[in-house]
Amino acid sequence: MTETTSAVLMDGTAVARRIVEQATADAAALKAVTGVTPCLATVLVGADPASVTYVRMKQSRSAKAGIDSRHVELPESATTAELVAVLTELSEDSRVHGILLQHPVPAHIDERAAFEAIAPEKDVDGVTMHSFAAMAFGEPGFASATPGGIMRLLEAYSVELAGKHAVVVGRSPILGKPVGMLLLARDATVTYCHSKTADLASLTRQADVLVAAVGKPRFLTGDAVKPGAVVIDAGYNPGNVGDVDFDSAARTASLITPVPGGVGPMTIAVLLEQTVAAARRQLGRR
Amino acid sequence: MTETTSAVLMDGTAVARRIVEQATADAAALKAVTGVTPCLATVLVGADPASVTYVRMKQSRSAKAGIDSRHVELPESATTAELVAVLTELSEDSRVHGILLQHPVPAHIDERAAFEAIAPEKDVDGVTMHSFAAMAFGEPGFASATPGGIMRLLEAYSVELAGKHAVVVGRSPILGKPVGMLLLARDATVTYCHSKTADLASLTRQADVLVAAVGKPRFLTGDAVKPGAVVIDAGYNPGNVGDVDFDSAARTASLITPVPGGVGPMTIAVLLEQTVAAARRQLGRR
Incomplete structure (x- = not known):
């Protein structure tokens, strides 16, 4: 029953732990000083x-x-x-x-x-219109937590983004739209797909980086994935199921996030990190 | 010297005139009442x-x-x-x-x-971060003038956008980025290309609607245009030259904006229309 998968797992739990460790140290240092x-x-x-x-x-x-x-x-x-x-x-x-x-x-x-x-300045979950525009324009501000977490995970695995084609499936104000803007800011070519997109698979199969942010269990299967692609599953549906059909996608992708243990832990890590950063700024420490 | 072109011209001058006529009437009505x-x-x-x-x-x-x-x-x-x-x-x-x-x-x-x-509330040129997020999220606010003008031109020519692939070449904060968000809000599948995009032509050739917002004279030529595409040239380079090589693109496109007389007049029309709308709102008339 266990098929061979070619993809390497992106371990969000481990990357998130390092971010939280740093945030914990920063919080303690801030407390010590202020x-x-x-x-x-x-x-x-x-x-x-x-x-x-x-x-x-x-x-x-x-x-x-x-x-x-x-x-x-x-x-x-x-x-x-x-x-x-x-x-x-x-x-x-x-x-x-x-x-x-x-x-x-x-x-x-x-x-x-x-x-x-x-x-x-307190929008550490990155949900305001100001935070969205800041992400889009590269201005100071907080990232939406899940998109910010996705970017940190891509960084942790040294995924090259400049000139690569990133396809985002989903366009919600705090997930699909901001992650597309963050990818664009990193010089990816970015395509937004959604429920009205004609021939979705023909677009997702062009993706060097594929971000699933649809909210439909196992919506994207392996045949929608370009061989060697990096697959980020931002879905979290009832029963711990992502938006990507993991087994089939993992046979095609080079890197893939599991659900759970991929994007989920990154979201909370970024939330905590941004809370400490907000406190530092408000206390005049940065 | 005059090659046969297959594309229909999108007459921005004429569409803009109708918008300005309406804005003029609205301004007069507002003055009469207030x-x-x-x-x-x-x-x-x-x-x-x-x-x-x-x-x-x-x-x-x-x-x-x-x-x-x-x-x-x-x-x-x-x-x-x-x-x-x-x-x-x-x-x-x-x-x-x-x-x-x-x-x-x-x-x-x-x-x-x-x-x-x-x-x-006075950002009638649509340049603030608030206006950008409002365009992206479908919230009340003013459109960036050129992107707003492009959308009005597409409407005037009844260009279907839902499910169509719109490719925007350029990603500036008041042109490329907002026009992409406005197209996405109209249910187009949207791809942002830019200077770092690998194999630009392979993407532009997939565009049902192609928006050139690069700032490079005659940058996009006919071989980058899908047969039957709608081509919007938002460029305006020295010597009245757009970002699209008009002669070659017009042989492939179904609809195309000339430069001058395409997007340019629409920009000013939307600016004036939004100024009157801003005045109405500030005077409590809407």
Whole structure:
């Protein structure tokens, strides 16, 4: 039953560990100098079990890295105005250095209005319009956590991007669109594919770097992968299943991320790293 | 000497005229109701002859459309801080509804800092980070004038975009990047090519819609164009020459913009239209 795979696994767990170790050291150094512990505020609306789990995991990882957590929970029935008020208050609170709004929020809430209530200098999850434009233009700002994690993983494996064709499948505001802009900033030729794309496989088969950010389990199979491509699976569907059909894709790719243990750990690592960086900047240490 | 061309010309002059007529009528209607004439502030740093000509043209077109102009000139030696101060003052002046900073600015000035001093609600040229993210995310805001003009031209010629492959050659912050995002928002599959792209022609030959935004005279020739493609030439090089080699491309394309008379007039039309829209919004009329 175990087929031979040719691809090398991209070990997100190991790369993330090194990033978190550095962030932990930076948090401790900042505390030693300023007496202040970096603080990440997490905001959760409703009680979706997956979201509850994610937020708890982010809090426990923060604690391990020497980052304080502040947690605000709003009921499922909360209004946009109530959520905006909470995020505005946290943005103005000098004891909070980073803010994470767990998404998705309930459908009746204007998620964009909520994101925009986060001050750009505390947007350590990289969800604001300012952060997006900063990624696109190479201006100072925070990366969206998952796209930032993908870029760090590509760096860790010395994947050459300049002049390479990167194909991003998916175009969400905090995953597909920003990762495309980050790849473009690294001089890749970038193609955005999505649900309306005609003949998807003919495009993905041109990809030197293929990023799956679709949210459909095992959506991309090996026949959609160019031999030797680097395959990044940013999907995380119920049952620990990615957007890539791992077994078939691994026979064609040169490098591939597993699910779990690929992109997922990188997302949290970048979140923690950016929280410490935000605290440093707000405390005038960089 | 006149070869037979198969492509239909996209008449930007005619489409722009209709947009300007509507903007003129809207400006007059706004004045009739509020007593206020829409006002576009133009800011010029230095005395580059091409920039001087562009600014004068924008002022004279504004006047014809019933839009007042305010003009600020700064010497070539102006600092970033001086320019930012001027743009901040105009942003806060309720008599000014739209602001245009003529670019490029002298190399010693931080152009991004200058752009960001323009209030998003007055950014009728669509150069701020907020406007870029708004285009990318489909949020309310102003389009960059040339990308907005390209989209209006495609609409005027009923060019289908959903599921089509649009290839943008160029990735500048106010042309290539935003036009790609606008095409993506219209459900095109979008590829960004640029100076580092390997085998450019193999990508441009896949384009159903090809946008040239390179700034190199006659850079794209007919052999880089897929038969039947729609070719948009956003280039404007010395001597009225576009980025596309018109004669050879017109033999392959189905629709093509001439230079001059294609994208150029659309840019100014969108600028004037957005100035009137900005005034309406600021006066509470929409």
